[in-house]
Amino acid sequence: MENAPQSQVEVTCKLVEIAAQMPDVRTPADLGLLRDALLAHLTFRSYNKASWEHEHSIRWKRTATEILSDGWVYEAKGCTDIVIAFIGLCRAKGLATRFVKVRSNTGKTHSLAEVYHSGAWWLVETVAPGMAPIEGEMKEETQYKIWRLWRKGLDSWSIGLKDARTLFGNYLP
Numbered sequence: 359m360e361n362a363p364q365s366q367v368e369v370t371c372k373l374v375e376i377a378a379q380m381p382d383v384r385t386p387a388d389l390g391l392l393r394d395a396l397l398a399h400l401t402f403r404s405y406n407k408a409s410w411e412h413e414h415s416i417r418w419k420r421t422a423t424e425i426l427s428d429g430w431v432y433e434a435k436g437c438t439d440i441v442i443a444f445i446g447l448c449r450a451k452g453l454a455t456r457f458v459k460v461r462s463n464t465g466k467t468h469s470l471a472e473v474y475h476s477g478a479w480w481l482v483e484t485v486a487p488g489m490a491p492i493e494g495e496m497k498e499e500t501q502y503k504i505w506r507l508w509r510k511g512l513d514s515w516s517i518g519l520k521d522a523r524t525l526f527g528n529y530l531p
Contacts, residue, residue, distance in 0.1 A: 366421045366513035367446045367455070373423045377450035386475045389448075389482050389491045396444055397487050399426070402433040418519040422446020438514050440484045441469040445513065448473050457513045458496050460505035468505055469514070472496065 363370075380399075381391040405413060413432045422443050425431065431439040438459075445455040454474035458481070461467050471482040472495050479495035481502065494500070496507040509517040 363421050363423075366442045366515055367449050367457075368421065368423075369446070369450050370421075370423045372427060373446050373450045376423075376426045377447045380447055380451075383448070383451055383453060383475065386478075386480050386491050386493070389473055389475065389480055390489065392447060392451075393444055393482060393484050394487050396440070396447060396484070399429065400436075400440070400443070401430040402436070403430050405432040405435045418514045422449075437485050438469040438519070441471050442513060444471050444482065444484045445473075456495075457511055457517065458507065459509045459514070459517055459519070460496065460502065461508040462504045462506075467508065470496065470502070470505075472510075 380395045381388060383389055383392055403409065409432060413435055417435070418438055420428070420439060420442070422445065425439050425443040426446065441457060445457060448455045448471070456472040456479075458470040458472055459467055460470060469484075471484055472479050473482060473491070474480075478493050480491040480493055481496060482491045483489050492502075496502065496510065498507055500507060511517040514520065
């Protein structure tokens with residue numbers, strides 16, 4: 359029996375194989391090209407009443423390899439899956455990364471990626487095709503659009519989201 363992954367962004371043979379088919383990242387601007395290739399690779403499934411239970415059963419649980427192999431995320435609910443897949447691709451290409459969870463004043467959450475390239479951290483909005491990476495990292499005092507840093511780590515599991523009920527009770531935002 360194969361060992362369970364220790365992180366969502368564990369670099370597997372399958373992840374390296376998929377990453378090899380994606381654009382190289384020679385400059386920070388290439389992070390945007392990699393993100394856009396990832397978004398083109400994924401199918402966005404409808405999120406509605408019928409899919410609610412399934413989406414909640416997989417939220418924050420799939421690995422980068424699983425997400426990329428499955429080839430889909432739920433629209434309007436897939437930001438964490440997209441970030442996990444993006445970080446996995448970056449790590450398979452040898453880049454240092456961080457998973458960033460941000461929160462608005464109203465309690466909504468969103469996920470972003472930070473990638474270390476060319477001597478600096480770059481913030482990547484993985485759900486916005488065509489948007490250039492932003493130099494700098496999220497810190498306590500940083501505001502990005504309506505978002506402020508909530509938690510940062512290797513992936514969503516490392517910040518406690520694997521079993522979201524421990525953070526949010528029965529309601530999963």
